[in-house]
Amino acid sequence: MPSVLTSVPSPVSSPVSSLRCRECSRTYEAGPTYTCEWCFGPLEAVYDYEAVAATVSRERIAAGPASIWRYAGLLPTTRVPALDLGAGFTPLVRADRLAAELGLGELWIKDDTRNPTNSFKDRVVAVALSKAAELGFRTVACASTGNLANSVAAHAAHAGLNSFVFVPADLEAGKTVTTAVYGGNLVAVEGNYDDVNRLCAELAGEHPWAFVNVNLRPYYAEGSKTLAFETAEQLGWTAPDHVVVPVASGSLLTKIAKGFDELGRVGLLDGEPAVRISGAQAQGCSPVAAAFAEGGDTIRPVKPSTIAKSLAIGNPADGWYALDVVRRSGGALAAVTDDEIVEGIRLLARTEGIFAETAGGVTIATLARLAATGVVRRDERVVAYVTGHGLKTLDGIAPRVGPSATIAPTIDAFHRAYSTHILEARP
Ligand SMILES: *Cc1c(COP(=O)(O)O)cnc(C)c1O
Numbered sequence: 001m002p003s004v005l006t007s008v009p010s011p012v013s014s015p016v017s018s019l020r021c022r023e024c025s026r027t028y029e030a031g032p033t034y035t036c037e038w039c040f041g042p043l044e045a046v047y048d049y050e051a052v053a054a055t056v057s058r059e060r061i062a063a064g065p066a067s068i069w070r071y072a073g074l075l076p077t078t079r080v081p082a083l084d085l086g087a088g089f090t091p092l093v094r095a096d097r098l099a100a101e102l103g104l105g106e107l108w109i110k111d112d113t114r115n116p117t118n119s120f121k122d123r124v125v126a127v128a129l130s131k132a133a134e135l136g137f138r139t140v141a142c143a144s145t146g147n148l149a150n151s152v153a154a155h156a157a158h159a160g161l162n163s164f165v166f167v168p169a170d171l172e173a174g175k176t177v178t179t180a181v182y183g184g185n186l187v188a189v190e191g192n193y194d195d196v197n198r199l200c201a202e203l204a205g206e207h208p209w210a211f212v213n214v215n216l217r218p219y220y221a222e223g224s225k226t227l228a229f230e231t232a233e234q235l236g237w238t239a240p241d242h243v244v245v246p247v248a249s250g251s252l253l254t255k256i257a258k259g260f261d262e263l264g265r266v267g268l269l270d271g272e273p274a275v276r277i278s279g280a281q282a283q284g285c286s287p288v289a290a291a292f293a294e295g296g297d298t299i300r301p302v303k304p305s306t307i308a309k310s311l312a313i314g315n316p317a318d319g320w321y322a323l324d325v326v327r328r329s330g331g332a333l334a335a336v337t338d339d340e341i342v343e344g345i346r347l348l349a350r351t352e353g354i355f356a357e358t359a360g361g362v363t364i365a366t367l368a369r370l371a372a373t374g375v376v377r378r379d380e381r382v383v384a385y386v387t388g389h390g391l392k393t394l395d396g397i398a399p400r401v402g403p404s405a406t407i408a409p410t411i412d413a414f415h416r417a418y419s420t421h422i423l424e425a426r427p
């Protein structure tokens with residue numbers, strides 16, 4: 001079968017030749033591996049920043065593709081821009097009306113609903129599948145809370161790779177249909193995400209498959225850095241003062257921090273990045289926010305129960321690292337209720353015309369909470385990451401949103417409805 005991946009020559013040597021253990025710093029060859037054999041710590045991609053600094057520039061980035069691949073020099077694969085469905089380079093929208101409601105000053109929304117499969121997962125998947133092809137895999141797989149499933153299925157279809165996607169059986173229809181349509185194998189597992197993930201870790205030991213968030217996790221995770229790269233570029237190569245990031249496994253949050261840090265290291269930023277990083281969770285699955293509130297270091301696993309299913313990871317792989325990043329940056333973590341999540345979705349839609357999924361509701365509700373408590377300040381330049389589209393999670397809010405009135409097709413019926421209960425002017 002022809003593959004768009006194999007037909008593209010490698011333009012540069014990989015900026016990543018090794019992986020390093022985040023705990024004991026032992027290094028490994030950059031293959032399909034993710035834990036340290038010595039201490040079982042997670043492995044992370046290592047870059048030669050001096051070499052990167054010598055080759056990247058603002059001009060070269062500006063001349064690159066309108067996707068994550070404009071930052072190829074800081075991504076861990078040579079297959080650039082081989083697998084490009086158009087992930088990334090999403091709008092950064094100035095949100096003055098929302099800022100006014102929250103009592104904030106300069107607020108921006110990074111609108112990552114506008115990706116090929118409508119979530120930020122397209123960033124991590126484009127990187128992971130490019131790496132999978134580079135390493136010679138023919139079959140890709142993942143454990144997913146929904147959005148990753150969509151993205152792996154779509155990118156695998158585009159690349160001519162086989163796919164096996166594992167999800168909890170109780171997923172929203174908006175996420176199963178939008179995965180199955182791409183024609184790969186979709187396996188619904190009777191259990192929650194943590195069960196699915198455990199199963200996939202076992203399968204990864206048995207099958208020669210590239211599990212994007214298991215044995216390719218060190219590469220996959222790097223794709224999230226592009227949210228920091230784009231934010232800085234869109235703000236004229238400056239870093240914001242404070243960002244609010246949704247937390248599931250915690251990977252996204254830690255990689256946004258790493259992204260700003262790397263821009264500083266390779267000389268692409270005006271000034272030093274000093275970004276406060278705050279994390280957002282749903283109360284029904286908030287192990288990292290709970291540890292923050294207690295002031296402790298232990299992340300205690302929970303059984304998730306929330307409408308924010310894309311964030312429902314009860315035992316977050318990068319939870320401790322996310323907690324550490326938040327604390328050291330001077331940010332905070334908060335957890336919001338399902339009612340607040342729905343209100344957050346409606347608030348963003350009503351003020352800015354952006355329809356977010358439940359995870360976006362978590363972010364906006366957390367931003368509102370942190371603004372009200374003075375953690376996010378009026379004098380800060382703030383960016384909130386809205387990571388998925390509302391059409392995928394209609395089940396979560398449908399009971400709360402509907403027509404203002406249902407009427408017979410007559411003028412009288414409209415007037416009656418108008419005078420009784422509808423159509424008050426916008427505030
Ligand atoms: C996966 C996901 C996240 C967070 O992912 P991490 O596991 O913390 O990296 C945030 N928002 C949406 C919509 C997601 O699908």
Ligand SMILES: [Zn+2]
Nearest residue numbers: 021024036039
């Ligand atoms: Zn180690």
